[in-house]
Amino acid sequence: MAIKKFKDKLFSRATFRGITAIVIFVIIWEVGARSEQLFGYRFPFLGLVPPPSDVLASWGGLIGDPSYWQSWYMSFLRVFGGFAAAMIIGIPLGLFMAVNRTFYGMSFPTFEILRPIPPLAWVPASIIFWPTQELSIAFVTFLGAFYTIVINVLGGARSINKQFLQAAQSMGASQWDIFRRIVLPATLPSIVVGSAVGMGITWEVVVAAEMISGGGSSGGGAGGGLGFFIWSSYVGGSYEQIVVGMISIGIAGYFSSELLRQLGGLLTPWLKTR
Amino acid sequence: MSAVLDRPATDIVTEGAIRIDDVVKIYDPDGAAVMAVDHCSIDIPAGEICMIVGPSGCGKTTLLNAIAGFHGITSGSIHLDGELLCGPGQPQAEPGSDRIVVFQNGALFPWKTNLDNIAFGPMMAGKLSKQEIYDKARAMMADAGLSGTENNFPGEVSSGLRRRVEIVRALMNDPKVLLFDEPYRALDSLTKSVMHEALLEIYYRNKVTIFFITHDLEEAIFLGHRLVIMSSRPCKPKKIVEVDIPHPRDYSVLTSPRFREIMNEAKGVVHEEAQKAFDAGEKEG
Amino acid sequence: MSNTLDSTAGPQGAEVTTMTLTMHRVSSWLKSPRPYLMLIGFAAVLGFWFLSVEIWKLPRFVDMPGPTEVFSEWFSKDPYYGLSIYTPEYYKHIGISLRRIGFAFLLATGLGVPLGLFLGWSKSFREYIFPLFEVLRPIPVLAWVPLAIIMFAGSETPVIFLTFLASFFATTLNTMLGVESIDESYSRAARCLGANRWQTFRHVVVPGAMPYIFTGLQISIGVAWFSLVAGEMVSGQYGLGYLINTAYMMIEYPKIIIGMITLGIVGYSTSALVRLLGDYLMQWRVRELALGDN
Numbered sequence: 001m002a003i004k005k006f007k008d009k010l011f012s013r014a015t016f017r018g019i020t021a022i023v024i025f026v027i028i029w030e031v032g033a034r035s036e037q038l039f040g041y042r043f044p045f046l047g048l049v050p051p052p053s054d055v056l057a058s059w060g061g062l063i064g065d066p067s068y069w070q071s072w073y074m075s076f077l078r079v080f081g082g083f084a085a086a087m088i089i090g091i092p093l094g095l096f097m098a099v100n101r102t103f104y105g106m107s108f109p110t111f112e113i114l115r116p117i118p119p120l121a122w123v124p125a126s127i128i129f130w131p132t133q134e135l136s137i138a139f140v141t142f143l144g145a146f147y148t149i150v151i152n153v154l155g156g157a158r159s160i161n162k163q164f165l166q167a168a169q170s171m172g173a174s175q176w177d178i179f180r181r182i183v184l185p186a187t188l189p190s191i192v193v194g195s196a197v198g199m200g201i202t203w204e205v206v207v208a209a210e211m212i213s214g215g216g217s218s219g220g221g222a223g224g225g226l227g228f229f230i231w232s233s234y235v236g237g238s239y240e241q242i243v244v245g246m247i248s249i250g251i252a253g254y255f256s257s258e259l260l261r262q263l264g265g266l267l268t269p270w271l272k273t274r
Numbered sequence: 275m276s277a278v279l280d281r282p283a284t285d286i287v288t289e290g291a292i293r294i295d296d297v298v299k300i301y302d303p304d305g306a307a308v309m310a311v312d313h314c315s316i317d318i319p320a321g322e323i324c325m326i327v328g329p330s331g332c333g334k335t336t337l338l339n340a341i342a343g344f345h346g347i348t349s350g351s352i353h354l355d356g357e358l359l360c361g362p363g364q365p366q367a368e369p370g371s372d373r374i375v376v377f378q379n380g381a382l383f384p385w386k387t388n389l390d391n392i393a394f395g396p397m398m399a400g401k402l403s404k405q406e407i408y409d410k411a412r413a414m415m416a417d418a419g420l421s422g423t424e425n426n427f428p429g430e431v432s433s434g435l436r437r438r439v440e441i442v443r444a445l446m447n448d449p450k451v452l453l454f455d456e457p458y459r460a461l462d463s464l465t466k467s468v469m470h471e472a473l474l475e476i477y478y479r480n481k482v483t484i485f486f487i488t489h490d491l492e493e494a495i496f497l498g499h500r501l502v503i504m505s506s507r508p509c510k511p512k513k514i515v516e517v518d519i520p521h522p523r524d525y526s527v528l529t530s531p532r533f534r535e536i537m538n539e540a541k542g543v544v545h546e547e548a549q550k551a552f553d554a555g556e557k558e559g
Numbered sequence: 560m561s562n563t564l565d566s567t568a569g570p571q572g573a574e575v576t577t578m579t580l581t582m583h584r585v586s587s588w589l590k591s592p593r594p595y596l597m598l599i600g601f602a603a604v605l606g607f608w609f610l611s612v613e614i615w616k617l618p619r620f621v622d623m624p625g626p627t628e629v630f631s632e633w634f635s636k637d638p639y640y641g642l643s644i645y646t647p648e649y650y651k652h653i654g655i656s657l658r659r660i661g662f663a664f665l666l667a668t669g670l671g672v673p674l675g676l677f678l679g680w681s682k683s684f685r686e687y688i689f690p691l692f693e694v695l696r697p698i699p700v701l702a703w704v705p706l707a708i709i710m711f712a713g714s715e716t717p718v719i720f721l722t723f724l725a726s727f728f729a730t731t732l733n734t735m736l737g738v739e740s741i742d743e744s745y746s747r748a749a750r751c752l753g754a755n756r757w758q759t760f761r762h763v764v765v766p767g768a769m770p771y772i773f774t775g776l777q778i779s780i781g782v783a784w785f786s787l788v789a790g791e792m793v794s795g796q797y798g799l800g801y802l803i804n805t806a807y808m809m810i811e812y813p814k815i816i817i818g819m820i821t822l823g824i825v826g827y828s829t830s831a832l833v834r835l836l837g838d839y840l841m842q843w844r845v846r847e848l849a850l851g852d853n
Contacts, residue, residue: 017683018690025691045710105596110604116826118785120792121800121819124807128622128815200699208701208789212804227702234705242705250698257697344747371753381748385766385843394762395752429847447752 026052050240055247058240071245072252074225078206079199079256082141086198090146091191094153095183111150119144119205123212137209144205145198152197156190157183189271192264199260203253226252287321289355290450290483292341294318297350299336310336312508313350320355320450323477323484325498327491327544329551333509334487335378338453341485342375343367354450371395374444375453379460380436382428388439389415389424395447411446418442418476434465438472445480454486458493467525470496478522491544495519495536496527503543506551513543580849624812632813633820640811642802652818653825655797656787659715660829663722664783671730671779672772678731679738680764692731700725700786704793718790718798725786726779733775737768770844773837780833784826799825 032046210227351361791800806814
């Protein structure tokens with residue numbers, strides 16, 4: 001049954017249409033990129049972009065290159081490092097802000113004032129403060145996911161149905177029981193949502209931080225990560241590799257979010273029945 | 275004001291007769307055919323309040339949606355005043371302002387004021403000037419006791435008031451038929467009885483055919499000329515009960531012996547179908 | 560209570576109600592502990608910054624500019640590093656960043672909202688276009704930087720393109736979700752009442768999607784600033800991101816903090832502006848919420 005459904009979906013009209021559009025997009029891209037060879041006239045914008053066939057060829061050459069995979073590894077390490085730190089600090093902070101009114105009153109306005117400052121604006125200050133470049137990238141990465149996670153946890157914990165708490169109290173639950181068995185699970189869906197959004201921001205920040213720090217004066221070749229890979233390809237003039245890097249980051253980001261979604265689904269099985 | 279009769283008067287109301295003839299509706303999600311309506315035939319004379327009673331999810335709404343033109347039928351036909359709405363060669367009726375639906379959860383546009391909501395239909399038709407339309411809308415609101423709420427948004431007034439605005443919005447278009455899809459389901463029983471009297475009052479002034487879906491037997495007997503009790507899925511008329519309590523009615527009808535008798539007559543059938551629907555639900559779940 | 564207030568009041572009455580409501584809220588806010596807790600919070604952060612940098616001179620912290628240094632520079636008539644609220648240079652950075660944001664945001668809204676509306680409205684259009692959209696979307700906007708520099712001449716267009724791209728995805732996606740969120744009975748009701756396809760679009764789809772559109776625009780203006788700063792740090796002349804980056808290069812550290820605080824203030828103001836516009840266009844929601852609050 002499940003296989004049949006999957007087959008139905010695979011051969012459905014929607015899939016066909018989606019693939020058609022993507023194929024047309026790639027063809028326009030290819031023709032546009034080769035417009036100078038084909039028509040002797042360079043299309044605006046598209047004419048300057050490397051064609052997809054060259055990108056694919058360049059990618060094929062990179063698959064066997066360990067330094068390409070090293071970039072993947074470095075970026076993943078940074079993303080998950082910053083993200084984990086944001087979760088470890090952000091979730092308890094958000095929960096505590098939701099539970100304790102005094103703490104909420106003191107910290108939330110400060111939080112709201114700092115939040116509009118884009119994470120990347122912290123890059124120079126972070127470089128000055130932290131002893132190593134790795135730590136400063138980690139700090140900015142952490143900031144990117146941190147705000148989103150705190151806001152979601154706080155929102156989730158504050159919107160818990162009061163009747164759940166009253167029901168637990170009437171059944172004789174202690175404060176700790178209420179926190180552990182009601183507040184925490186009821187906030188889980190918001191934590192999952194916040195993490196998924198935070199993961200997207202984390203990738204944005206890591207890529208930018210790698211480009212800014214690598215594109216600047218310092219920066220190591222092997223320790224660069226995918227953002228640096230893109231930037232050094234640009235500086236080195238191998239434009240196909242820029243697109244390879246972009247697609248790689250897209251894939252990496254997609255799978256990180258998908259991983260979180262699956263994990264979130266496992267943690268909140270009761271949401272599936274809806 | 276027209277004379278009030280205990281039976282729908284074909285000599286006064288000449289438009290709005292619905293003829294549902296042998297209608298079948300089969301849904302086909304994922305290749306598993308589900309029959310929602312099974313060879314259903316109902317004849318509703320012009321000006322009648324016809325109450326369709328059945329357990330939740332029995333397919334009553336499917337029938338209403340077919341009349342309104344929200345989806346098609348598999349076979350059979352539906353006529354309005356002898357004209358084909360849907361049937362052979364025309365699987366789905368065209369939605370139009372001669373048949374207006376009053377929705378289960380209310381469908382007043384929350385972004386328009388009550389007055390703008392009521393003026394919506396004629397404004398879309400564009401036959402009258404804006405001035406004429408708004409004058410008429412204000413007059414109809416005043417008639418329905420809605421003066422003073424013209425510039426409120428629907429979200430600002432009580433849900434009972436919202437239902438009244440929605441009915442006035444429908445009547446602005448001089449429809450032949452009003453299709454009610456359990457509109458009072460979410461109201462408490464006290465508000466409900468006030469709404470019933472208000473609806474009858476509106477009906478006595480603007481005679482239209484009313485096709486009213488409900489699972490509340492008391493509501494059905496209080497409002498209707500006739501009850502069509504439906505079997506649980508697939509939906510099919512099981513028993514027709516004539517309500518011979520003369521109109522105009524008010525709440526005192528609820529305590530009359532005749533009301534009790536009709537209630538007793540209908541209750542057994544309705545309960546049996548509800549039990550069937552419940553058991554079927556148990557099996558599926 | 561609110562209900563009786565509003566059902567008796569005409570349009571003028573409603574304004575008075577809003578006024579008194581606001582007054583009531585302000586006075587109850589002042590009576591609550593909230594404003595004082597807020598001040599304690601601010602004082603704690605500023606105090607920690609001041610003590611750790613200027614008094615205790617903690618390791619690492621001592622390299623950072625302290626609050627006295629930052630604020631005396633920021634409000635100085637004769638700033639040491641040449642940047643304060645009295646120098647035209649300061650406003651030039653703000654103005655150029657705002658111009659870029661404004662241009663990119665308007666372009667993204669002008670293209671994203673119609674595209675999102677059509678994506679939500681027409682199923683076949685969505686089936687063609689949305690997968691392509693979903694394939695491009697996971698690529699972080701900032702990964703486009705080098706390609707943008709290659710594609711667009713000069714240093715100004717790439718920055719605006721990046722800012723636009725970030726906003727565009729957020730706006731389009733939320734608008735589409737907004738159309739999908741509209742209860743089907745609204746469009747059914749409109750068709751019942753004789754509205755044609757275009758009238759339904761104009762009177763049901765557009766206002767019905769409005770709350771989501773404005774959520775999208777809120778996100779959009781946030782990510783616009785996010786990518787603008789990145790763009791300005793990598794390429795471009797002037798702008799707040801550029802200010803922060805050059806201040807770092809020239810070792811004029813107080814200017815970094817001034818740039819960051821200014822970014823926070825300007826960024827917050829622009830998103831407040833979007834919120835106000837949303838409230839203005841969605842009166843029905845403002846009034847419903849006012850009732851709910853009471």
